[in-house]
Amino acid sequence: MRKVQKFEDLTIFQKARDLCNEVYAITKDGEFHKDSRFVQQIHASAGSVMDNIAEGFERDGNKEFINFLYIAKGSCGEVRSQIIRASDVGFIDNETAKRLYNDCLNLSKSISKFIQSIKASGLSGLKFQDPSSKFQEDDADLEP
DSSP, X not given: OOOOSSGGGOHHHHHHHHHHHHHHHHTSSHHHHHOHHHHHXXXXXXXXXXXHHHHHHHTOOHHHHHHHHHHHHHHHHHHHHXXXXXXXXXXXXXXXXXXXXXXXXXXXXXXXXXXXXXXHHXXXXXXXXXXXXXXXXXXXXXXX
């Protein structure tokens, strides 16, 4: 497992960001655009996936991170449901719906795998490490 320094480096965050961008793209025009409540809801759900990955990562504790990853996974399921609904009412075509549905499903699976890998690691997170070792790299930068 590679060491990740920031949440932006996580593949699941990158996939969540792509999904969010795709959701925004499909809601810009046409009939979908006219249903402002639905647009707000699907934007919030898609944003919640990436935001919860970011927030959980920044908590520096794996227990909290896992909790936020479960919330992100739930939001991903919500987006999947909204894609089905958008397709059912004709806001998006079947090909777009299938692609986005599969993107959501694959992201959800990736989040699950990531949760399992964190659990299997046995690590507690940065905030549980020895404080003196946490800043070791920064201390080296202070030397002349």
